[in-house]
Amino acid sequence: MSVNSNGPRIDLQLIADFIAPRARVLDVGCGDGELLAYLEQDKQVDGRGVEISQRGVNECVARGLSAIQGDADTDLVFYPDKGFDYVILSQTLQATRNPREVLEQLLRIGERAIVSFPNFGYWRVRLSLLFRGRMPVTRDLPYSWYDTPNIHFCTIRDFVALCEEVGATVESAMALDREGHSIGVSMPWWFWNLFGQQAVFVLKR
Amino acid sequence: MAAERARIANNEATEPSSKVVRFGADMPLKLDSGKVLSPFQIAYQTYGELNSARSNAVLICHALTGDQHVASNNPVTGKPGWWEVLIGPGKVIDTNRFFVICSNVIGGCLGSTGPATINPQTGKPWGLDMPIVTIGDMVRAQVMLVDHLGIDRLFSVIGGSMGGMQVLQWASAYPERVHTALPIATGARHSSQNIAFHEVGRQAVMADPDWRGGRYIEAGTRPEKGLAVARMAAHITYLSEAALHRKFGRNLQDRAALTFGFDADFQIESYLRHQGMSFVDRFDANSYLYMTRAMDYFDLAADHGGRLADAFRGTSTRFCLVSFTSDWLFPTEESRSIVHALNAAGASVSFVEIETDRGHDAFLLDEPELFSAIDGFLRSAARARGLEELA
Structure with missing residues (x-):
């Protein structure tokens, strides 16, 4: 994955749209730095990355990004309160051991937290369980149950409930279809929960 | 052959074949021990040209038994400089772009004042009359050298092991003079085992x-x-x-x-x-x-009330730390604790751990991942500072 002539992945573009120019941004689970590189180029942000895989970190640093090896579950505690304008957790929440604690940390470190995650309430996921009786293996969730890094799946509704529990205000939210396009901005939660393949939330506390 | 080398080394301790700056009684070096070293001298090498804006200076800090001959033949052994894999024309630290400075540390033995240097007051080698020096003293002497060269702000301070300690000391004590800091295979304190x-x-x-x-x-x-x-x-x-x-x-x-x-x-x-x-x-x-002894005494957190983050509070220096998986002298955890302190201080920090079985010495060897990390880090730091000609 890299920033090509067509721009970044659509879901990354959507996240970028939430971010003000020259903001201080921490990308937790930054991978090889695709989003950070795009944000630095397009929004001139002061970006930092945390990534659990050392290979990803080394690639980030080699391409000139500021990144460290770290674990969202254990290493966010070292950051000061409100040290960033935005803390991004892109497609990583479901792989953390303690998503609630991670979410609390994001809200503590950032003025705003931007969280994207795959929606386990998506109709294809439901169908797989309903008709095949098997844990879903789809294009976007390609792992078998026994080797998946995704240990804490949730649905959009589950996530909304968690936000309420931790006292986070949802400033903005959208559900994305399989291609990463935003679906029905004014649709009710149940619709998003069924037809959203993933979701992006902007939270504040 | 061995005797001849020893003879050359002895001469180098007082009359180095490299450049040397001698500070007289008017410019004493105040030491952490409370003593004063004066007069004293610093032997150093430079490579490349200082640009007109004086913005392309890179200071290399050497390790325990290193010297100023970082990218040119060692006068005692005749061997290539100790970091020539990294530094030189067209190399990662490109001397066509950067003005590279490397000085022998105070207490060393290749021309900066140390125990083998002739003490001008006695006409004999200092020996154990030489006061104990610390990492802080080494850096204070380097600051005087950098002042002497007319440089306000270093584009980068880079070093491994004991050199990395100096890098941390520079960044902590002189943050406004250090644009980027690259401490490699090092720690903020010397461990009990070390x-x-x-x-x-x-x-x-x-x-x-x-x-x-x-x-x-x-x-x-x-x-x-x-x-x-x-x-x-x-x-x-x-x-x-x-x-x-x-x-x-x-x-x-x-x-x-x-x-x-x-x-x-x-x-x-x-x-x-x-x-x-x-x-x-x-x-x-x-x-x-x-x-x-200088390495043993180093404890940057202790100098700041036990909180390492306080050593870097408010810094605008950009950091890149590097550790090696098989280094048990300065294990990755040492670097990670510095990273956490820098995070807490809100500093810009990158941290690369490189997989290798070559142990602590890996920082001196041909490690492509080390080179690509340094290269990417320095180029982006140059762009961030608007120094496109260095990027």
Whole structure:
């Protein structure tokens, strides 16, 4: 994955749209730095990355990004309160051991937290369980149950409930279809929960 | 040959073949011990040209037994500079773009004032009359050198091991003068285990009857055996078990069977003996005592009320730390605790851990991942500072 002539992945573009120019941004689970590189180029942000895989970190640093090896579950505690304008957790929440604690940390470190995650309430996921009786293996969730890094799946509704529990205000939210396009901005939660393949939330506390 | 090298090394300690700046009585060096070193001198090398904006200076800090000859032949051994894999025309630290400075540390033995340097007050080598120096003292002396060269702000300060300690000290004490800091394979303090190894080395030197209470130069002797043993013990800590096994295993040295004696039956023994003996030709035994002590005393957090983050509070320096998976002298955890402190201080920090079995010494070797990290980091830092010509 890299920033090509067509721009970044659509879901990354959507996240970028939430971010003000020259903001201080921490990308937790930054991978090889695709989003950070795009944000630095397009929004001139002061970006930092945390990534659990050392290979990803080394690639980030080699391409000139500021990144460290770290674990969202254990290493966010070292950051000061409100040290960033935005803390991004892109497609990583479901792989953390303690998503609630991670979410609390994001809200503590950032003025705003931007969280994207795959929606386990998506109709294809439901169908797989309903008709095949098997844990879903789809294009976007390609792992078998026994080797998946995704240990804490949730649905959009589950996530909304968690936000309420931790006292986070949802400033903005959208559900994305399989291609990463935003679906029905004014649709009710149940619709998003069924037809959203993933979701992006902007939270504040 | 060995005697000739020792003679050259002795001369270099007072009259270095490199550049040297001598600070007179009007510019004393105030030491952490409370003592004052004056007059004193700093031997250094430079490579490349300082640009008109004076914005392209890179300071390289050397490790325990390193010297200022980072990218040119060593005058004692005749061997290439110790970091020529990294520094030179067209290399990652490109001397066509950067003005590279490397000085011999205070307490060293290749031309900066150290125990083997002639003390102008007595006409004899300083020996143990030389006050104990710290990492902070080394850096304070480097600041005077950088001032002497007319440079306000260094584009980068880079070093591994003891050099990395100096980098941390620079960034902590002079943040406004350091745009980027690259501490490699180092720690913010010397661990108990590391102090222990250094103590073994010092005791080996001082137990050698030829050490003569530190006055061996006047006595015309050299504590070769003690210093060689110190080097042998230290050298083991620079490698890793895996690398030793890969290179030497239990292979025998030029023989088909064990000799049932104490000769160097094994290749590893022969290798270590060679490392020890070649070291004593180029390094002063007293200087080894001072260098190891400086590392032992280093504890950046203790200097800031026990909170390492306070050593970097409000810094705008951009950091990139590097560690190596098989380094057990300065394990990754040491770097990680610095990273956490920098995070807490809100600093811009990158941290790269490189997988290798080459142990602590990996920072001196041809490690492509190290080079691509340094290259990417320096180029982006140059762009961030609007120095496109350096990026």
